Each structure stands twice: as C-alpha cells, then as structure tokens.
Amino acid sequence: MALSNLTELLLRNQSAFNGPVLLIGPPEDLPLGAWPEATALSTDIGQCQRGIAGGENWLFGYDDPAAGKEYGAVVLVMPKAREELSLRLAYGESLLKAGGEIWLAGEKRGGIAGGAGVLQQRWPKAVKLDSARHCQLWCVRPDRQGPFAVADWLSLRQLNVAGQTLSLARMPGVFNDGLIDRGTELLLSTFKEQPKGPVLDFACGNGVMGAWLLQQWPDLELDLLDAQWQALRCTQESLAEALAVPAEGDAKARLIASDGLEKVDGPYDLIIANPPFHQGVRQDLSVTHHFLLQASSRLKRGGELRIVANRHLPYAEPMEKSLGPVTQLADDGRYRVYQSFKPRRPVRRK
Structure with a gap:
C-alpha cells in the first residue's frame, strides 16, 4: 500500500x-x-x-x-x-x-x-x-x-444543561469545546429518576452527561469512557466541579481510556451515549455500529442501552439486532432518543 x-x-x-x-x-x-x-x-x-x-x-x-x-x-x-x-x-x-x-x-x-x-x-x-x-x-x-x-490549558465554562447549572471543562482539541448540544440535553431530559448503576457513559466527551448525573445523584456508580486524552482530562475536571472535590481526589467515578468497548468488562445496568458519527470532516458510522452491536455483551440481563442521535442516522436497526425492540423516548425534530433492553432470558435464534 x-x-x-x-x-x-x-x-x-x-x-x-x-x-x-x-x-x-x-x-x-x-x-x-x-x-x-x-x-x-x-x-x-x-x-x-x-x-x-x-x-x-x-x-x-x-x-x-x-x-x-x-x-x-x-x-x-x-x-x-x-x-x-x-x-x-x-x-x-x-x-x-x-x-x-x-x-x-x-x-x-x-x-x-x-x-x-x-x-x-x-x-x-x-x-x-x-x-x-x-x-x-x-x-x-x-x-x-x-x-x-x-492546567494552563484547561478552563471552565458555566452552562445551564437540562435544568442544571454545570461548570464544564474545556481544552483545545475537545469536541464542542465546553459547549452543549441539543442532542445531549434531550437525552438527559429523559431521566426523571436516579438510574440503577453501574452506568457507562460511552464517548463521554468533556464529561457533561456524567457531571449532570452525579450532580443530581452523587452516589451513582459511573464509568466514563473516551478514546481521546483531552476528553478524559476535561471529564476529570467537570466531575470534580459537579461533586465539589479536587480533580485528583475521589470523584466517585472511573475514567476509562479505550477505543470502543474492547477494554471494558462490565456488566452494566445502563449504557448511555451521544455517539460520534464523524471521522474528521467525513461521516463515519462504523464506530457507532460496532458499539451498538457490542453493547449487549457489556449489559446485565435486563440492562438498558439509551442513546441520542441525529434523527436521520440509522441506529434503531443495529440496536434491535443487538438487544431487541427499540423504543423512541424523545424526538425534538432534529434528534431522537432511543432505548432498548437486553432480554432477561437468553433468546433462541431461529
């Protein structure tokens, strides 16, 4: 080549x-x-x-x-x-x-x-x-x-996210640079009560979803995964702000550097994600499709996968193939939130 x-x-x-x-x-x-x-x-x-x-x-x-x-x-x-x-x-x-x-x-x-x-x-x-x-x-x-x-390259930006005020870390090279997108807010708005843990936040970015969850429910058992160093460093700071503890202290959460789910054992009660669909400027759905097909093996029986995506992206089909029936929890005209559960009993394949 x-x-x-x-x-x-x-x-x-x-x-x-x-x-x-x-x-x-x-x-x-x-x-x-x-x-x-x-x-x-x-x-x-x-x-x-x-x-x-x-x-x-x-x-x-x-x-x-x-x-x-x-x-x-x-x-x-x-x-x-x-x-x-x-x-x-x-x-x-x-x-x-x-x-x-x-x-x-x-x-x-x-x-x-x-x-x-x-x-x-x-x-x-x-x-x-x-x-x-x-x-x-x-x-x-x-x-x-x-x-x-x-530390000289880290800064904080205070934002209102789905009814909560968060201080989110930003650093050169991180997607959205400390901002919040509508899709993430839509996904968070579907949580009306504390989810059962442990929870995995896949492709956590600057830690916005984890910070939002932990600020409401500080005792939640939470893992946050991303492949990018800057994202994990920002997540560390964002969680520290949400829990009012030093960044190097006990943040009641675990950060995982991984390119996909290969390095993750689980099992989890819930996996949440606003998964990426670009590689540079080019649309690339392969990472997310691979994640969706792997998710079942990292969930407990009866565990839930909940994701948000642009409404035109074809994620419902691989979710159903991996887990089972898919429910649409929210749709704001641009984004949709999908939910699917791993069967409590093994499913016989015909």
Whole structure:
C-alpha cells in the first residue's frame, strides 16, 4: 500500500531530525519501527495501543510521565483542531534539550498554511525546508526551553444543561469545546429518576452527561469512557466541579481510556451515549455500529442501552439486532432518543 504524502515527507527528511526524536500526532501509516531513536505521542488511545502492540514507543497525552526532557527534535504534525497547535508547540518546546529544534509538518487540506503562521508568530525565525505534494515542513530552533503545565490549558465554562447549572471543562482539541448540544440535553431530559448503576457513559466527551448525573445523584456508580486524552482530562475536571472535590481526589467515578468497548468488562445496568458519527470532516458510522452491536455483551440481563442521535442516522436497526425492540423516548425534530433492553432470558435464534 502506498504511503501518504505526509509520511513520505517525514521519511524523506528523517536524517535532518537530531535524536532523540519525539513525534507528536504522527500519521497512522508512519513506520515508527524503522526510526530507532523515535518516540511517538498521540491523544488517541487506539493509535497508542496499536503502536505499542507493534513494539513501538508511544506516549498517551500531554502529561504522560514517561516523556523525556532532552529531545533533539520534536516533530509536530498539524492537528485537526488548529487551536491545539499552540498547545503542541508549548509542550514540544518544554521537552527540548539545549539547541533542540521544533519541526512542523502538515498538509494543505489540514491547515498547514495557517499553522505555519502560528509557528512564525511564536518564532519569527521559523523557515520552510520542504514542500511537495501539498505538504510542507517547517523548522525553528527556539532560543530557550519554555515551561508547560496542563492546567494552563484547561478552563471552565458555566452552562445551564437540562435544568442544571454545570461548570464544564474545556481544552483545545475537545469536541464542542465546553459547549452543549441539543442532542445531549434531550437525552438527559429523559431521566426523571436516579438510574440503577453501574452506568457507562460511552464517548463521554468533556464529561457533561456524567457531571449532570452525579450532580443530581452523587452516589451513582459511573464509568466514563473516551478514546481521546483531552476528553478524559476535561471529564476529570467537570466531575470534580459537579461533586465539589479536587480533580485528583475521589470523584466517585472511573475514567476509562479505550477505543470502543474492547477494554471494558462490565456488566452494566445502563449504557448511555451521544455517539460520534464523524471521522474528521467525513461521516463515519462504523464506530457507532460496532458499539451498538457490542453493547449487549457489556449489559446485565435486563440492562438498558439509551442513546441520542441525529434523527436521520440509522441506529434503531443495529440496536434491535443487538438487544431487541427499540423504543423512541424523545424526538425534538432534529434528534431522537432511543432505548432498548437486553432480554432477561437468553433468546433462541431461529
């Protein structure tokens, strides 16, 4: 299979990167195993686990204690969310050894032109060293090592959500950036009494649904799962605000970094979700369909799956295939809330 243009750009310039090298957000097809002094960092737990399974050195998120402090080159790939670039630049700078270099690579369609502007605004001496097939590679040698703290990139936004006032954490790169969408509110509005636990919040985002549930019912047993490091870090802060406890304290909830349900044992009395249906800008229902088909194996007998989705998305059929009859609990014209229960007794397949 042909390598992506961005991977070819990085491999072509591999000898220019002084080791040891840290690659932040590298392309999926980059053969890290052929890069002896390289460590990679991703904010996607799935990408990390695939790399580790292949014998590669990977870090998860911007607070992984295994990160070194003496990298000769930090190579950043332009993130999907441009506001995350400034975070990556600050983090990368903090890990450089004296005389180390920051490199920025990206595609035209990925916003590298704007990213180069951000790089030059921070370090006017940054220069473009390669450009081919709609990709660019920039380099700069910072004068000094800057400080970095995750807390500096976290902030809180107070919002009214389904009748409750919540302080929700935000951070560059998190979907909705501390906002609330109508679908999530519609799903939460269907809870009139405390659900039976344990409960799993799948693809928890910034923790809005978990914070809402725990603010009402602090003794609820709750697990919150997401594949993204920023989402889990924001969830930690959002739950701490909901329960008025330190973020590192007993939040009466468990955070799970997982790409799907493979790392989840259960069983749960209830699984809730406002599942993603985009991969970047492209609609992709495969993750949610896989989740819906797996959900039954993570529920107790009589356990419930309750999700919200845009009304045009075809989720009722895979839910029924996985669990059984589907009930529509709410419909506001744009979103629908679906509910299905795992049979209390095994169902004979004809």
